Amino acid sequence: MAKEKIKSADDVAKNSLQLQLSKSKESRFENILVTALVMGFIFFFAVAFWVVPDRDFSEEENTSLSSFPEFTVDGFLHGGFTADFGTYMADQFPCRNFFIGLKALSETVQLKGQNNNVIIGSDGYLIARSDYPDEKMLETNLKALGRFVPIAEENGIDCTVAFAGRKMDVCEDVIPELYGSYYSDRIFGILDEKCTEKEIDYINLRDTLCNTDEDYLYYKNDHHWTSLGAYYAYREVISALGETPYELSDFTVETATEEFFGTTWSSAGIKWVGGDTIEYFRWDGDENVTLKIESPRYEYKSATKTEENGKSYDVFDTFYLREMLETKDKYASFLGGNNNGYVEIRMNGEERETLVLVRDSFADSLAPFLARHYDLVLLDLRTSAPDTIAICEEHGAEKLLALYNMETLTTSNDLGKLNNKLSSHEK
Amino acid sequence: MVFSSLEFLFLYFAVTILIYYLVPNVMRNFVLLIVSLVFYGWGEPVYIFIMLFSIVLDYTCGYFVGKYRETNKKKATVFMLISVICNLSVLCFFKYYTFIIENLQLIPLDFLQKIPTLSNIELPIGISFYTFQTMSYTLDIYMGTAKVQKNIASFGAYVTLFPQLIAGPIVRYQDVDDQLRKRPHNIDMFASGIRTFVCGFGKKILLANCAGELWDAFRAGTETDATVAGAWLGIIFYSFQLYFDFSGYSDMAIGLGKMLGFTFKENFFYPYVSKSVTEFWRRWHISMGTWFREYVYIPLGGNRGAKWKMYRNIIVVWFLTGLWHGASWNYVLWGLYYCILLLIEKTFLLKILKKLPSAVSHLYTLIIVLFGWLLFGFEDLSAGMTHLGYMFGVGTVGFTEAGATFDLVRSLPFLAILAIASTPLPKTLFYKFYSSGKAARTVIAVGCLAMLVVCTAYLVDSSYNPFLYFRF
Numbered sequence: 001m002a003k004e005k006i007k008s009a010d011d012v013a014k015n016s017l018q019l020q021l022s023k024s025k026e027s028r029f030e031n032i033l034v035t036a037l038v039m040g041f042i043f044f045f046a047v048a049f050w051v052v053p054d055r056d057f058s059e060e061e062n063t064s065l066s067s068f069p070e071f072t073v074d075g076f077l078h079g080g081f082t083a084d085f086g087t088y089m090a091d092q093f094p095c096r097n098f099f100i101g102l103k104a105l106s107e108t109v110q111l112k113g114q115n116n117n118v119i120i121g122s123d124g125y126l127i128a129r130s131d132y133p134d135e136k137m138l139e140t141n142l143k144a145l146g147r148f149v150p151i152a153e154e155n156g157i158d159c160t161v162a163f164a165g166r167k168m169d170v171c172e173d174v175i176p177e178l179y180g181s182y183y184s185d186r187i188f189g190i191l192d193e194k195c196t197e198k199e200i201d202y203i204n205l206r207d208t209l210c211n212t213d214e215d216y217l218y219y220k221n222d223h224h225w226t227s228l229g230a231y232y233a234y235r236e237v238i239s240a241l242g243e244t245p246y247e248l249s250d251f252t253v254e255t256a257t258e259e260f261f262g263t264t265w266s267s268a269g270i271k272w273v274g275g276d277t278i279e280y281f282r283w284d285g286d287e288n289v290t291l292k293i294e295s296p297r298y299e300y301k302s303a304t305k306t307e308e309n310g311k312s313y314d315v316f317d318t319f320y321l322r323e324m325l326e327t328k329d330k331y332a333s334f335l336g337g338n339n340n341g342y343v344e345i346r347m348n349g350e351e352r353e354t355l356v357l358v359r360d361s362f363a364d365s366l367a368p369f370l371a372r373h374y375d376l377v378l379l380d381l382r383t384s385a386p387d388t389i390a391i392c393e394e395h396g397a398e399k400l401l402a403l404y405n406m407e408t409l410t411t412s413n414d415l416g417k418l419n420n421k422l423s424s425h426e427k
Numbered sequence: 428m429v430f431s432s433l434e435f436l437f438l439y440f441a442v443t444i445l446i447y448y449l450v451p452n453v454m455r456n457f458v459l460l461i462v463s464l465v466f467y468g469w470g471e472p473v474y475i476f477i478m479l480f481s482i483v484l485d486y487t488c489g490y491f492v493g494k495y496r497e498t499n500k501k502k503a504t505v506f507m508l509i510s511v512i513c514n515l516s517v518l519c520f521f522k523y524y525t526f527i528i529e530n531l532q533l534i535p536l537d538f539l540q541k542i543p544t545l546s547n548i549e550l551p552i553g554i555s556f557y558t559f560q561t562m563s564y565t566l567d568i569y570m571g572t573a574k575v576q577k578n579i580a581s582f583g584a585y586v587t588l589f590p591q592l593i594a595g596p597i598v599r600y601q602d603v604d605d606q607l608r609k610r611p612h613n614i615d616m617f618a619s620g621i622r623t624f625v626c627g628f629g630k631k632i633l634l635a636n637c638a639g640e641l642w643d644a645f646r647a648g649t650e651t652d653a654t655v656a657g658a659w660l661g662i663i664f665y666s667f668q669l670y671f672d673f674s675g676y677s678d679m680a681i682g683l684g685k686m687l688g689f690t691f692k693e694n695f696f697y698p699y700v701s702k703s704v705t706e707f708w709r710r711w712h713i714s715m716g717t718w719f720r721e722y723v724y725i726p727l728g729g730n731r732g733a734k735w736k737m738y739r740n741i742i743v744v745w746f747l748t749g750l751w752h753g754a755s756w757n758y759v760l761w762g763l764y765y766c767i768l769l770l771i772e773k774t775f776l777l778k779i780l781k782k783l784p785s786a787v788s789h790l791y792t793l794i795i796v797l798f799g800w801l802l803f804g805f806e807d808l809s810a811g812m813t814h815l816g817y818m819f820g821v822g823t824v825g826f827t828e829a830g831a832t833f834d835l836v837r838s839l840p841f842l843a844i845l846a847i848a849s850t851p852l853p854k855t856l857f858y859k860f861y862s863s864g865k866a867a868r869t870v871i872a873v874g875c876l877a878m879l880v881v882c883t884a885y886l887v888d889s890s891y892n893p894f895l896y897f898r899f
Contacts, residue, residue: 028615035617046438078473110841
């Protein structure tokens, strides 16, 4: 009889069927059970949400979490308050990390092949995908660079430009074959066109890294290149600067950690992949380094603080800030990470030529290699807007290297700041 | 507020259920009124006044319609008309004002150009649903299918009833008249409500949202590298998104209703298994179809009288149905598209379809519906036409390209899940399993919890949770 009713299109009968089944006395226990379980879950988290103290920052996700929204009558009346409250609730929900992992698991079980726009590649690789990055941003950045380079050269500064690929551009072996390199080729094609148009000569580090036989050039779960990847980039860049690169055998590899879970891991929520290994490529004499960070954006515990000309610096005698290995952002152990605007690297007791590096965070792990040849001044334009040419002049630098990866070029207007105070140097 | 949010489940619902079951029975309608106003006001508190206006207006009109119905038909008609006109005016002002003015301004007359368009006015959420719902009260009294509700709190509870306030089903007053006076509150009904709610919750979050995400991805792809496969898959996922979003909301509403002692009618009945467009519309958004039939089609004369009158009535109903879905021409066209197809089926096609193998008539229906959603999905008609072109290889870079192929292949398993979920099979299996014994029912109880936990995970990780009803 029940069967017949299911097939009948009569909605009322259908509706009452569930109810009828539910009403039969045999179901009483299960009815109490489902009510207890579901309502118990809801009430438990409803209470826990208010009881568990708020967090300011999620180390796992490397983002700050929203706090209880400010109440204003106007904001309330127009829905701003309640909208903010929704964000607050999602950010501060108890067991947030568990739930994020569970969602990733659910997506994976449904064979969706990715979660939160991160592709699950082979060999434990997580690859952030970006099909159609912001071409206008790319244009803005290149335009600024195209204006900067000739003026810098007029001022006697020799400019070298290098662009690096993202993980999805380089690690072809681990990317699903069907995804392939279509989108990468596309955006690098556009990059090439635009650079030709703006007469920018650049080193294509994507090609450099693609042409090596190595297979651990990028971290499996962070967007940066590994020290090995940085080494191959170094070879290319230093040759372009007219120096002879050191061979791999000229370095001693030191394993810093095997438990590095980076940015891609955070956004993917896929918690069941293994950690990455961070390696330091040490060389004879690298312990003589002085690393100076101006007004750092992070409170380093191992720093020696000094002041010069009214500016405050954190000073270290190493490239590698091992205290960062205790945090989640372990890549920041290279030069302290954190997009510090101004970083200086010198070797004690040696007078060397200075190379000014305009760069993003990919240069953090590249710098220890370059420092074997030059003293370095690293400018991160994300967090500062210096007069770049004036800085070159101040340090007597005749060489400048601009090093950016595609991610930064298409998401952040860093290079635009190269034009800061540029007109004063026009001749 | 929407059901598929953390603040609904873990704040609003938790508090509401607690208060509702703590107060004595006589106060429950009043509690419902208050909590529903909070629910409504959560997103845009300024619009609560429209709600209160609706309550007072229809309560008063209903009262007088009921008073004069037997004695003075004229007076009753006047009050009925006041209610209908006021309700429709509110709806027209908020939903159609700008649309009407913009279209009038296409006529090159000076004074028309000077009328301001209030394009910054936000549509009060769910206005299309609740104005239709409240209107049904005075209309039902007028037609004698329901009694006057003297208790304004109970009436207010009906108007604002939060489970179906923003996305239906459109509950006619006559269907809940008795329930507002007396309704059962027991664990069996509550548990049944939980199961229905969790099912709807899963449909919305696991199926509709994810299908919507894929639709967006494929559509974004077509903007740069359009492919035939991408264009088809995109619109297919959009079709599934619409169905699961809408029917998921309806299930949640019905489930919540049961938890509060109400029994609402089903709103969707597996529309995608239909074998004709006529059947499709008996299975899709049933409460809206019923509303238009009861309050527009039949009062206009229905299919009685001259043939041309019947055609006129059908055309009026479908024009209004289209327009009800949004203040834009594509919705009107979408309504008329169905109007024409239904008329064709009515005259001869239906007889032919019945003789065809069911696979053929099923495929025919799905294709018609798919193109219907294409019309529905693009407010900008030319964008819709471009997408249609892509589906047939006009302006595409090929059948499928490297990047799109990846999305195509990885979305196939999910597509299979969606297809199966849109048939009655899961429910049939559910009943079979449910009736098979205590152990099975215990598993289902745990399954409900598991489903809720997984959905919560999606909400905590919510990068994608669109609300499709901002146009209604």
